Amino acid sequence: MVLDKLGDSLKSILKKIARAGSIDKKLIDELVKEIQKALLYADVNVKLVFELTNKIKERALNEKVPSAVTQKEYLINIVYEELVRFLGEEKKELNLKNKPSKIMFVGLYGSGKTTTISKLGKYYQNRGKKVAFLALDVHRPAAIDQLEQLGNKLKIKVFSDRKEKDPVKVYKKFKEELNKFDLVFIDTAGRDALSKELIKEIEDLNKEIKPDERILVISADIGQAAEKQAKQFHESVNITGVIASKMDGTAKAGGALVACAVSKAPIKFIGVGEKVDDLEEFNPKGFVGRLLGLGDLEALLEKAKVAIDEEKAEDLGKKLLKGEFNFLDLYEQMQAMSKLGPLNKILDMIPGMGNLNIPKEMLDVQEEKLEKWKYIMQSMNKKELEDPEIIDSDRIERIAKGSGTTAHDVRELLKQYRQAKKLMKVMKGKDPSKLMKKFKGKFPGL
Numbered sequence: 501m502v503l504d505k506l507g508d509s510l511k512s513i514l515k516k517i518a519r520a521g522s523i524d525k526k527l528i529d530e531l532v533k534e535i536q537k538a539l540l541y542a543d544v545n546v547k548l549v550f551e552l553t554n555k556i557k558e559r560a561l562n563e564k565v566p567s568a569v570t571q572k573e574y575l576i577n578i579v580y581e582e583l584v585r586f587l588g589e590e591k592k593e594l595n596l597k598n599k600p601s602k603i604m605f606v607g608l609y610g611s612g613k614t615t616t617i618s619k620l621g622k623y624y625q626n627r628g629k630k631v632a633f634l635a636l637d638v639h640r641p642a643a644i645d646q647l648e649q650l651g652n653k654l655k656i657k658v659f660s661d662r663k664e665k666d667p668v669k670v671y672k673k674f675k676e677e678l679n680k681f682d683l684v685f686i687d688t689a690g691r692d693a694l695s696k697e698l699i700k701e702i703e704d705l706n707k708e709i710k711p712d713e714r715i716l717v718i719s720a721d722i723g724q725a726a727e728k729q730a731k732q733f734h735e736s737v738n739i740t741g742v743i744a745s746k747m748d749g750t751a752k753a754g755g756a757l758v759a760c761a762v763s764k765a766p767i768k769f770i771g772v773g774e775k776v777d778d779l780e781e782f783n784p785k786g787f788v789g790r791l792l793g794l795g796d797l798e799a800l801l802e803k804a805k806v807a808i809d810e811e812k813a814e815d816l817g818k819k820l821l822k823g824e825f826n827f828l829d830l831y832e833q834m835q836a837m838s839k840l841g842p843l844n845k846i847l848d849m850i851p852g853m854g855n856l857n858i859p860k861e862m863l864d865v866q867e868e869k870l871e872k873w874k875y876i877m878q879s880m881n882k883k884e885l886e887d888p889e890i891i892d893s894d895r896i897e898r899i900a901k902g903s904g905t906t907a908h909d910v911r912e913l914l915k916q917y918r919q920a921k922k923l924m925k926v927m928k929g930k931d932p933s934k935l936m937k938k939f940k941g942k943f944p945g946l
Contacts, residue, residue, distance in 0.1 A: 506538055506539070506541070506542045506754050506791060507790065507791045507792075509534070509537070509538035509541070510535070510538060510579075510583075510791050510792050511791075511792060512534075513531055513534050513535060513538070513579070514576055514579070514792055516530075516531065516534075517531065517572050517575055517576055518572060518576075520572065522571075523560075523571045523572060523575055525561065528557055528560045528561060528575075529557075531556075531575075531579075532553045532556060532557050535552075535553055535556065535579070536549050536550070536553050539552070539553075539754060542752070542753065542754025542755060543723035543724050543752040543754060543755030543756075544724065544754050544755050544758045545724045545727070545755065545758065545759065548586075548758055552582055552583075552586050555582055556578055556579060556582050559578045559582070560575055560578055563578070576792075579792070580788055580789070580792060583788045583791070583792075584784045584785050584788045586758060586761070587757055587758065587761050587767075587784040587787065587788065588761040588766055588767060588782075588784050589784055590784070591781060591782065591783040591784070591785075592741060592766035592767070592768050592782075593768070593781070594712075594713055594741070594768060595712045595713055595740070596629075596682075596683065596712070597712070598712055599679075599682055600632075600678055600679060600680075600681045600682060600683060600684045601682065601683050601684070601712045601713075602678075602684045602686060602709055602710070602711040602712050602713075603620075603683065603684065603685050603686065603711060603712065603713045603715060604686040604688060604702075604705065604706070604709060604711035604713070604714050604715070605617055605685065605686060605687055605688060605715050605716075605717055606688055606690075606702055606714060606715070606716055606717070606733060606737060606739065607690055607716055607717035607718060607733075608690050608691060608692065608694070608729065609690035609691055609692055610690070610719065611690065611717045611718055611719045611745060612717060612719055612745035612746055612771065613687065613688075613690060613717040613745075614637075614643060614646050614647050614650065614687055615646075615650070615745070615771075616717045616743050616745050616769075616771060616779070617633060617647065617650075617685045617687055618633075618647075618650035618651070618653075618654060618656075618776060619771060619776055619777075619778065619779040620685060620743075620769065620779060621633060621650075621651070621654055621656050621685055622654055622776045622777065622779075623769075623779055624682075624683055625654065625656065629682040629683050630680075630681045630682045630683070631656050631681065631682065631683045631684075631685065632656065632657045632658070632659060632678060632681040632683070632684050632685070633647055633650075633651050633656055633657070633658045633659070633684075633685050633686075633687065634658075634659045634660075634670075634671065634674065634678065634684055634685070634686045634687065635647045635648070635658060635659065635660035635670075635687050636667040636670055636671065636686055636687060636688050636689070636705065637667075637687050637688060637689045637690070638661075638664065638665050638666070638667050638670065638689070639665075639689050640689070641662060643687065643689075643690075644660045644662060647660070647687055648660065650776075653776075654776070657681075659674040659677065659678070661673060667688065667689070667701065667704075667705055668704055668705060668708050671686075671705065671708060671709055672708070686705075686709065686711065688701070688702060688705060689701060694729070694732045694733065694736065699736045699737070702736070702737045703736075703737060706737055706738075713740045713741060714737055714738065714739045714740050714741075715739065715740065715741050715742070715743055715768070716729075716730060716733045716734075716739045716741070716742050716743070716765065717742075717743050717745055718730060718742055718743070718744055718745070718756065718760065719744075719745055719746050719756075720744045720745065720746050720747045720752065720753040720756040720757070720770075720771075721746050721752055721753075721756075722752065722756060723752030723753075723755035723756055723759075724752075724755035724756070724758070724759045725755075725759070726744075726755070726756040726759040726760055727759030727760070730742060730759065730760050730765050733765075734764070734765050739765050740765075741765060741766050741767070741768040742760045742765050742766065742767045742768065743767070743768060743769045743770070743771065744756055744757060744760065744767055744769075744770045744771065744782075745770075745771040746771060747770045747771055747772050748771075748772055748773050748774075748778075757770075767782040768781070768782060769781055769782055770782050770787075869912075872903075872905055872909055873909075873913045873916075875903040875904065875905060876899060876900075876903045876905055876909060876910055876913055877913075878903065879898075879899045879902035879903035880899055884899070888914060888917055891910075891914060893907075896910045896911060896914075
Protein backbone atom coordinates (compact mmCIF):
# COMPACT_ATOMS: atom_id res chain seq x y z
CA MET A 501 0.00 0.00 0.00
CA VAL A 502 1.00 3.64 -0.02
CA LEU A 503 3.34 4.73 2.79
CA ASP A 504 4.59 1.17 3.34
CA LYS A 505 7.51 2.32 5.51
CA LEU A 506 5.31 4.48 7.75
CA GLY A 507 2.72 1.71 8.00
CA ASP A 508 5.35 -0.88 8.97
CA SER A 509 6.76 1.46 11.64
CA LEU A 510 3.34 2.18 13.15
CA LYS A 511 2.38 -1.51 13.14
CA SER A 512 5.57 -2.39 15.01
CA ILE A 513 4.71 0.32 17.58
CA LEU A 514 1.28 -1.26 18.14
CA LYS A 515 2.89 -4.69 18.52
CA LYS A 516 5.20 -3.25 21.19
CA ILE A 517 2.11 -2.00 23.07
CA ALA A 518 0.43 -5.41 22.75
CA ARG A 519 3.53 -7.25 24.08
CA ALA A 520 4.18 -4.83 26.96
CA GLY A 521 3.66 -6.20 30.47
CA SER A 522 2.20 -2.89 31.62
CA ILE A 523 1.75 0.66 30.32
CA ASP A 524 3.91 3.18 32.19
CA LYS A 525 5.49 6.58 31.49
CA LYS A 526 8.72 5.02 30.25
CA LEU A 527 6.88 2.92 27.62
CA ILE A 528 4.77 5.92 26.53
CA ASP A 529 7.94 8.03 26.10
CA GLU A 530 9.49 5.28 23.98
CA LEU A 531 6.37 4.99 21.81
CA VAL A 532 6.18 8.75 21.31
CA LYS A 533 9.82 8.83 20.13
CA GLU A 534 9.18 6.01 17.68
CA ILE A 535 6.06 7.72 16.29
CA GLN A 536 8.07 10.92 15.88
CA LYS A 537 10.82 9.05 14.03
CA ALA A 538 8.31 7.32 11.70
CA LEU A 539 6.50 10.58 10.83
CA LEU A 540 9.69 12.57 10.30
CA TYR A 541 10.91 9.86 7.93
CA ALA A 542 7.63 10.33 5.98
CA ASP A 543 8.57 14.03 5.59
CA VAL A 544 5.93 15.37 7.99
CA ASN A 545 6.60 18.90 9.28
CA VAL A 546 8.61 18.81 12.56
CA LYS A 547 6.33 21.28 14.37
CA LEU A 548 3.23 19.25 13.46
CA VAL A 549 4.91 15.99 14.53
CA PHE A 550 5.60 17.39 17.99
CA GLU A 551 2.07 18.78 18.28
CA LEU A 552 0.65 15.33 17.48
CA THR A 553 2.94 13.33 19.75
CA ASN A 554 2.52 15.76 22.66
CA LYS A 555 -1.23 15.29 22.36
CA ILE A 556 -0.86 11.48 22.32
CA LYS A 557 1.43 11.61 25.38
CA GLU A 558 -0.85 13.98 27.27
CA ARG A 559 -3.93 11.83 26.65
CA ALA A 560 -2.08 8.57 27.44
CA LEU A 561 -0.83 9.89 30.80
CA ASN A 562 -3.90 11.81 31.95
CA GLU A 563 -7.09 10.27 30.58
CA LYS A 564 -9.00 7.74 32.62
CA VAL A 565 -9.27 4.37 30.90
CA PRO A 566 -12.96 3.32 30.39
CA SER A 567 -13.93 0.12 32.21
CA ALA A 568 -14.96 -1.63 28.97
CA VAL A 569 -11.38 -1.68 27.55
CA THR A 570 -7.88 -2.50 28.76
CA GLN A 571 -5.16 0.13 29.16
CA LYS A 572 -3.34 -1.29 26.11
CA GLU A 573 -6.47 -1.12 23.94
CA TYR A 574 -7.14 2.44 25.05
CA LEU A 575 -3.57 3.52 24.21
CA ILE A 576 -3.90 2.03 20.71
CA ASN A 577 -7.21 3.87 20.34
CA ILE A 578 -5.57 7.18 21.34
CA VAL A 579 -2.86 6.73 18.67
CA TYR A 580 -5.56 5.90 16.09
CA GLU A 581 -7.82 8.85 17.01
CA GLU A 582 -5.00 11.41 17.00
CA LEU A 583 -3.65 10.24 13.64
CA VAL A 584 -7.17 10.46 12.16
CA ARG A 585 -7.56 14.00 13.54
CA PHE A 586 -4.12 14.81 12.12
CA LEU A 587 -5.28 13.86 8.61
CA GLY A 588 -8.57 15.77 8.56
CA GLU A 589 -10.94 13.57 10.62
CA GLU A 590 -13.93 13.08 8.30
CA LYS A 591 -14.22 11.95 4.68
CA LYS A 592 -15.09 14.90 2.40
CA GLU A 593 -17.03 13.99 -0.74
CA LEU A 594 -17.28 15.89 -4.02
CA ASN A 595 -20.31 18.18 -4.38
CA LEU A 596 -22.36 16.49 -7.12
CA LYS A 597 -25.79 18.05 -6.44
CA ASN A 598 -26.15 19.90 -9.74
CA LYS A 599 -26.62 18.54 -13.25
CA PRO A 600 -24.16 18.87 -14.74
CA SER A 601 -21.81 19.04 -11.77
CA LYS A 602 -18.80 21.00 -13.05
CA ILE A 603 -15.46 20.05 -11.48
CA MET A 604 -12.54 22.31 -12.43
CA PHE A 605 -9.00 20.97 -11.93
CA VAL A 606 -6.01 23.20 -11.22
CA GLY A 607 -2.38 22.43 -10.48
CA LEU A 608 1.21 22.99 -11.45
CA TYR A 609 2.75 21.41 -14.53
CA GLY A 610 3.69 17.74 -13.91
CA SER A 611 1.33 17.22 -10.96
CA GLY A 612 -0.58 14.45 -12.75
CA LYS A 613 -3.69 16.56 -13.35
CA THR A 614 -4.78 15.08 -16.71
CA THR A 615 -4.15 11.49 -15.60
CA THR A 616 -6.11 12.15 -12.39
CA ILE A 617 -9.06 13.47 -14.43
CA SER A 618 -9.15 10.20 -16.40
CA LYS A 619 -9.04 8.15 -13.17
CA LEU A 620 -11.87 10.16 -11.67
CA GLY A 621 -13.82 9.85 -14.92
CA LYS A 622 -13.57 6.06 -14.75
CA TYR A 623 -14.43 6.11 -11.02
CA TYR A 624 -17.75 7.90 -11.60
CA GLN A 625 -18.46 6.16 -14.89
CA ASN A 626 -18.39 2.88 -12.93
CA ARG A 627 -20.97 4.39 -10.59
CA GLY A 628 -23.45 5.09 -13.37
CA LYS A 629 -22.63 8.74 -14.08
CA LYS A 630 -22.56 10.17 -17.62
CA VAL A 631 -19.16 11.88 -17.73
CA ALA A 632 -17.56 14.39 -20.14
CA PHE A 633 -14.10 15.97 -20.24
CA LEU A 634 -13.48 19.59 -21.27
CA ALA A 635 -9.93 20.47 -22.44
CA LEU A 636 -9.12 24.05 -21.42
CA ASP A 637 -5.34 23.77 -21.35
CA VAL A 638 -5.11 25.79 -24.58
CA HIS A 639 -1.36 26.50 -24.23
CA ARG A 640 -0.14 22.91 -24.59
CA PRO A 641 -1.42 20.85 -27.57
CA ALA A 642 0.09 17.77 -25.87
CA ALA A 643 -2.33 18.25 -22.94
CA ILE A 644 -5.31 18.10 -25.32
CA ASP A 645 -3.80 15.04 -27.07
CA GLN A 646 -3.36 13.27 -23.72
CA LEU A 647 -6.91 14.03 -22.54
CA GLU A 648 -8.38 12.87 -25.87
CA GLN A 649 -6.38 9.63 -25.80
CA LEU A 650 -7.46 8.88 -22.23
CA GLY A 651 -11.09 9.81 -23.01
CA ASN A 652 -11.15 7.54 -26.07
CA LYS A 653 -9.86 4.60 -24.04
CA LEU A 654 -12.64 5.10 -21.49
CA LYS A 655 -15.30 5.95 -24.12
CA ILE A 656 -15.75 9.35 -22.43
CA LYS A 657 -16.61 12.33 -24.65
CA VAL A 658 -13.85 14.98 -24.79
CA PHE A 659 -14.68 18.56 -25.84
CA SER A 660 -11.74 20.53 -27.25
CA ASP A 661 -10.85 23.29 -29.74
CA ARG A 662 -7.21 23.39 -30.86
CA LYS A 663 -7.57 26.67 -32.77
CA GLU A 664 -9.01 28.81 -29.95
CA LYS A 665 -6.47 30.17 -27.44
CA ASP A 666 -8.97 31.72 -25.03
CA PRO A 667 -10.22 29.03 -22.59
CA VAL A 668 -13.31 31.10 -21.67
CA LYS A 669 -14.39 31.11 -25.33
CA VAL A 670 -13.83 27.34 -25.57
CA TYR A 671 -16.12 26.82 -22.56
CA LYS A 672 -18.82 29.09 -24.03
CA LYS A 673 -18.67 27.17 -27.32
CA PHE A 674 -19.57 23.84 -25.66
CA LYS A 675 -21.66 25.11 -22.73
CA GLU A 676 -25.04 23.91 -24.09
CA GLU A 677 -23.74 20.45 -25.07
CA LEU A 678 -22.24 19.95 -21.60
CA ASN A 679 -25.71 20.20 -20.07
CA LYS A 680 -26.45 16.68 -21.40
CA PHE A 681 -23.99 15.15 -18.92
CA ASP A 682 -24.12 14.38 -15.17
CA LEU A 683 -20.48 15.32 -14.58
CA VAL A 684 -18.06 17.55 -16.45
CA PHE A 685 -14.35 17.40 -15.56
CA ILE A 686 -12.50 20.53 -16.71
CA ASP A 687 -8.74 20.40 -17.37
CA THR A 688 -6.99 23.79 -17.05
CA ALA A 689 -3.45 24.95 -17.80
CA GLY A 690 -0.57 24.18 -15.46
CA ARG A 691 2.61 26.19 -14.95
CA ASP A 692 6.02 25.65 -13.35
CA ALA A 693 4.95 28.09 -10.62
CA LEU A 694 1.77 29.87 -9.54
CA SER A 695 2.20 32.95 -11.75
CA LYS A 696 -0.01 36.04 -12.15
CA GLU A 697 -1.08 34.89 -15.64
CA LEU A 698 -2.15 31.47 -14.32
CA ILE A 699 -4.08 33.06 -11.43
CA LYS A 700 -5.88 35.46 -13.78
CA GLU A 701 -6.76 32.69 -16.23
CA ILE A 702 -8.19 30.48 -13.46
CA GLU A 703 -10.08 33.42 -11.92
CA ASP A 704 -11.63 34.28 -15.31
CA LEU A 705 -12.66 30.66 -15.83
CA ASN A 706 -13.99 30.43 -12.30
CA LYS A 707 -16.13 33.53 -12.84
CA GLU A 708 -17.54 32.22 -16.13
CA ILE A 709 -17.97 28.51 -15.33
CA LYS A 710 -19.02 28.81 -11.66
CA PRO A 711 -17.76 25.27 -10.97
CA ASP A 712 -19.24 23.17 -8.18
CA GLU A 713 -15.70 22.18 -7.15
CA ARG A 714 -12.24 23.63 -7.71
CA ILE A 715 -9.85 20.74 -7.17
CA LEU A 716 -6.10 21.15 -6.75
CA VAL A 717 -4.12 18.15 -7.97
CA ILE A 718 -0.85 17.95 -6.09
CA SER A 719 2.00 15.47 -6.50
CA ALA A 720 2.65 13.62 -3.21
CA ASP A 721 6.37 13.37 -3.93
CA ILE A 722 6.82 17.08 -3.08
CA GLY A 723 6.22 16.20 0.58
CA GLN A 724 5.61 18.98 3.10
CA ALA A 725 6.17 21.60 0.36
CA ALA A 726 2.55 20.74 -0.55
CA GLU A 727 1.39 23.03 2.26
CA LYS A 728 2.75 26.17 0.60
CA GLN A 729 1.34 25.17 -2.78
CA ALA A 730 -2.09 24.32 -1.37
CA LYS A 731 -2.25 27.60 0.57
CA GLN A 732 -1.23 29.65 -2.48
CA PHE A 733 -3.88 28.09 -4.70
CA HIS A 734 -6.45 28.33 -1.92
CA GLU A 735 -5.82 32.05 -1.43
CA SER A 736 -5.83 32.72 -5.17
CA VAL A 737 -8.77 30.66 -6.43
CA ASN A 738 -10.45 29.36 -3.26
CA ILE A 739 -9.94 25.65 -3.95
CA THR A 740 -12.59 23.34 -2.48
CA GLY A 741 -10.45 20.22 -2.23
CA VAL A 742 -7.22 18.41 -3.04
CA ILE A 743 -6.37 15.20 -4.86
CA ALA A 744 -2.94 13.85 -3.95
CA SER A 745 -1.49 12.02 -6.97
CA LYS A 746 1.55 9.69 -7.12
CA MET A 747 1.02 8.45 -3.54
CA ASP A 748 2.71 5.16 -4.39
CA GLY A 749 6.46 4.98 -4.56
CA THR A 750 7.37 8.01 -2.44
CA ALA A 751 8.41 8.20 1.20
CA LYS A 752 7.25 11.83 1.26
CA ALA A 753 3.53 11.07 0.84
CA GLY A 754 2.87 11.47 4.58
CA GLY A 755 4.26 14.99 4.46
CA ALA A 756 2.03 15.89 1.50
CA LEU A 757 -1.12 14.51 3.13
CA VAL A 758 -0.58 16.30 6.42
CA ALA A 759 0.44 19.52 4.66
CA CYS A 760 -2.77 19.56 2.62
CA ALA A 761 -4.87 18.75 5.69
CA VAL A 762 -3.50 21.69 7.67
CA SER A 763 -3.97 24.06 4.73
CA LYS A 764 -7.75 23.71 5.36
CA ALA A 765 -8.27 22.33 1.83
CA PRO A 766 -9.70 18.83 2.38
CA ILE A 767 -8.13 15.87 0.60
CA LYS A 768 -10.93 14.18 -1.36
CA PHE A 769 -9.10 11.48 -3.34
CA ILE A 770 -5.65 9.90 -3.48
CA GLY A 771 -3.92 8.34 -6.49
CA VAL A 772 -2.42 5.01 -5.37
CA GLY A 773 -0.87 3.67 -8.58
CA GLU A 774 -0.41 4.12 -12.31
CA LYS A 775 -3.49 2.19 -13.52
CA VAL A 776 -6.74 3.98 -14.28
CA ASP A 777 -8.47 2.20 -11.35
CA ASP A 778 -5.78 3.25 -8.86
CA LEU A 779 -7.79 6.02 -7.23
CA GLU A 780 -9.52 6.02 -3.84
CA GLU A 781 -11.75 8.36 -1.90
CA PHE A 782 -9.65 9.66 0.97
CA ASN A 783 -11.17 8.57 4.26
CA PRO A 784 -8.84 9.45 7.19
CA LYS A 785 -10.37 6.76 9.44
CA GLY A 786 -9.91 3.98 6.90
CA PHE A 787 -6.52 5.25 5.78
CA VAL A 788 -5.14 5.29 9.33
CA GLY A 789 -6.78 1.91 9.92
CA ARG A 790 -4.72 0.48 7.07
CA LEU A 791 -1.53 2.16 8.28
CA LEU A 792 -2.01 0.53 11.69
CA GLY A 793 -3.03 -2.86 10.25
CA LEU A 794 -6.62 -2.45 11.45
CA GLY A 795 -8.11 -2.61 7.93
CA ASP A 796 -10.49 -0.43 5.93
CA LEU A 797 -13.67 -2.38 5.27
CA GLU A 798 -15.52 0.67 3.94
CA ALA A 799 -13.03 1.04 1.07
CA LEU A 800 -13.12 -2.70 0.37
CA LEU A 801 -16.93 -2.76 0.22
CA GLU A 802 -16.89 0.30 -2.06
CA LYS A 803 -14.56 -1.53 -4.47
CA ALA A 804 -16.65 -4.71 -4.22
CA LYS A 805 -19.87 -2.86 -5.11
CA VAL A 806 -18.38 -1.93 -8.47
CA ALA A 807 -16.60 -5.23 -9.12
CA ILE A 808 -19.13 -7.81 -7.99
CA ASP A 809 -22.71 -8.28 -9.09
CA GLU A 810 -24.73 -8.46 -5.82
CA GLU A 811 -27.21 -11.11 -7.05
CA LYS A 812 -24.43 -13.32 -8.40
CA ALA A 813 -22.47 -12.90 -5.16
CA GLU A 814 -25.51 -13.92 -3.09
CA ASP A 815 -26.19 -16.91 -5.38
CA LEU A 816 -22.57 -18.04 -5.11
CA GLY A 817 -22.72 -17.68 -1.33
CA LYS A 818 -25.63 -20.14 -1.21
CA LYS A 819 -23.81 -22.57 -3.51
CA LEU A 820 -20.63 -22.38 -1.43
CA LEU A 821 -22.49 -23.19 1.78
CA LYS A 822 -24.05 -26.24 0.09
CA GLY A 823 -20.71 -27.30 -1.39
CA GLU A 824 -22.22 -27.16 -4.90
CA PHE A 825 -20.07 -24.56 -6.65
CA ASN A 826 -18.23 -25.38 -9.90
CA PHE A 827 -15.51 -23.85 -12.09
CA LEU A 828 -17.97 -21.46 -13.76
CA ASP A 829 -18.76 -19.94 -10.35
CA LEU A 830 -15.07 -19.89 -9.43
CA TYR A 831 -14.13 -18.23 -12.73
CA GLU A 832 -16.78 -15.50 -12.34
CA GLN A 833 -15.56 -14.66 -8.86
CA MET A 834 -11.92 -14.64 -9.94
CA GLN A 835 -12.84 -12.16 -12.69
CA ALA A 836 -14.63 -9.98 -10.13
CA MET A 837 -11.77 -10.22 -7.62
CA SER A 838 -9.24 -9.13 -10.25
CA LYS A 839 -11.18 -5.86 -10.55
CA LEU A 840 -10.60 -5.17 -6.85
CA GLY A 841 -6.88 -4.76 -7.44
CA PRO A 842 -3.67 -6.53 -6.32
CA LEU A 843 -3.87 -8.99 -3.42
CA ASN A 844 -1.62 -6.90 -1.16
CA LYS A 845 -3.97 -3.91 -1.48
CA ILE A 846 -7.04 -6.04 -0.74
CA LEU A 847 -5.38 -7.65 2.31
CA ASP A 848 -4.50 -4.22 3.73
CA MET A 849 -8.23 -3.42 3.81
CA ILE A 850 -9.23 -6.55 5.76
CA PRO A 851 -9.01 -6.04 9.56
CA GLY A 852 -6.13 -8.06 11.01
CA MET A 853 -4.64 -9.08 7.66
CA GLY A 854 -2.34 -6.04 7.43
CA ASN A 855 -0.52 -7.24 10.56
CA LEU A 856 0.26 -10.72 9.21
CA ASN A 857 3.41 -9.47 7.42
CA ILE A 858 2.88 -11.77 4.43
CA PRO A 859 6.00 -11.44 2.24
CA LYS A 860 5.41 -9.52 -0.99
CA GLU A 861 7.07 -12.37 -2.94
CA MET A 862 4.41 -14.79 -1.66
CA LEU A 863 1.59 -12.44 -2.68
CA ASP A 864 3.17 -12.03 -6.12
CA VAL A 865 3.22 -15.84 -6.50
CA GLN A 866 -0.50 -15.98 -5.60
CA GLU A 867 -1.23 -13.26 -8.20
CA GLU A 868 0.63 -15.31 -10.83
CA LYS A 869 -1.31 -18.46 -9.88
CA LEU A 870 -4.68 -16.71 -10.17
CA GLU A 871 -3.71 -15.39 -13.60
CA LYS A 872 -2.56 -18.87 -14.69
CA TRP A 873 -5.74 -20.51 -13.38
CA LYS A 874 -7.83 -17.99 -15.31
CA TYR A 875 -6.13 -19.08 -18.58
CA ILE A 876 -6.63 -22.74 -17.67
CA MET A 877 -10.38 -22.24 -17.10
CA GLN A 878 -10.65 -20.26 -20.34
CA SER A 879 -9.34 -23.38 -22.14
CA MET A 880 -12.02 -25.65 -20.66
CA ASN A 881 -15.29 -26.41 -22.44
CA LYS A 882 -18.71 -25.77 -20.88
CA LYS A 883 -19.12 -29.35 -19.62
CA GLU A 884 -15.75 -29.28 -17.86
CA LEU A 885 -16.53 -25.94 -16.23
CA GLU A 886 -19.91 -27.19 -15.02
CA ASP A 887 -18.58 -30.55 -13.80
CA PRO A 888 -14.82 -30.52 -13.05
CA GLU A 889 -14.98 -34.17 -11.92
CA ILE A 890 -15.10 -35.34 -15.58
CA ILE A 891 -11.61 -33.93 -16.20
CA ASP A 892 -9.36 -36.98 -16.76
CA SER A 893 -5.70 -37.19 -17.88
CA ASP A 894 -6.51 -36.77 -21.61
CA ARG A 895 -8.56 -33.64 -20.86
CA ILE A 896 -5.79 -32.33 -18.58
CA GLU A 897 -3.24 -32.62 -21.44
CA ARG A 898 -5.61 -30.82 -23.88
CA ILE A 899 -6.39 -28.01 -21.38
CA ALA A 900 -2.71 -27.53 -20.54
CA LYS A 901 -1.79 -27.28 -24.23
CA GLY A 902 -4.64 -24.84 -24.97
CA SER A 903 -3.79 -22.57 -22.02
CA GLY A 904 -0.01 -22.54 -22.51
CA THR A 905 0.50 -24.12 -19.08
CA THR A 906 1.58 -27.57 -17.84
CA ALA A 907 -0.40 -30.64 -16.80
CA HIS A 908 0.97 -30.03 -13.29
CA ASP A 909 -0.64 -26.56 -13.26
CA VAL A 910 -4.03 -27.99 -14.29
CA ARG A 911 -3.82 -30.72 -11.63
CA GLU A 912 -2.92 -28.09 -9.01
CA LEU A 913 -6.06 -26.11 -9.89
CA LEU A 914 -8.20 -29.28 -9.67
CA LYS A 915 -6.62 -30.06 -6.28
CA GLN A 916 -7.41 -26.53 -4.99
CA TYR A 917 -10.99 -26.84 -6.26
CA ARG A 918 -11.54 -30.21 -4.51
CA GLN A 919 -10.03 -28.96 -1.25
CA ALA A 920 -12.29 -25.89 -1.30
CA LYS A 921 -15.34 -28.03 -2.04
CA LYS A 922 -14.42 -30.43 0.76
CA LEU A 923 -14.00 -27.53 3.20
CA MET A 924 -17.41 -26.14 2.23
CA LYS A 925 -19.04 -29.54 2.88
CA VAL A 926 -17.40 -29.68 6.32
CA MET A 927 -18.73 -26.18 7.04
CA LYS A 928 -22.22 -26.99 5.73
CA GLY A 929 -24.85 -26.04 8.30
CA LYS A 930 -22.27 -24.66 10.75
CA ASP A 931 -22.71 -21.24 12.37
CA PRO A 932 -20.07 -18.96 10.76
CA SER A 933 -19.77 -16.85 13.93
CA LYS A 934 -18.84 -19.97 15.98
CA LEU A 935 -16.27 -20.96 13.37
CA MET A 936 -14.75 -17.50 13.56
CA LYS A 937 -14.44 -17.84 17.35
CA LYS A 938 -12.44 -21.03 16.83
CA PHE A 939 -10.14 -19.29 14.38
CA LYS A 940 -9.69 -16.36 16.76
CA GLY A 941 -8.62 -18.78 19.47
CA LYS A 942 -5.81 -20.03 17.23
CA PHE A 943 -4.99 -16.66 15.66
CA PRO A 944 -5.49 -13.84 18.21
CA GLY A 945 -4.62 -11.20 15.57
CA LEU A 946 -7.79 -11.91 13.59
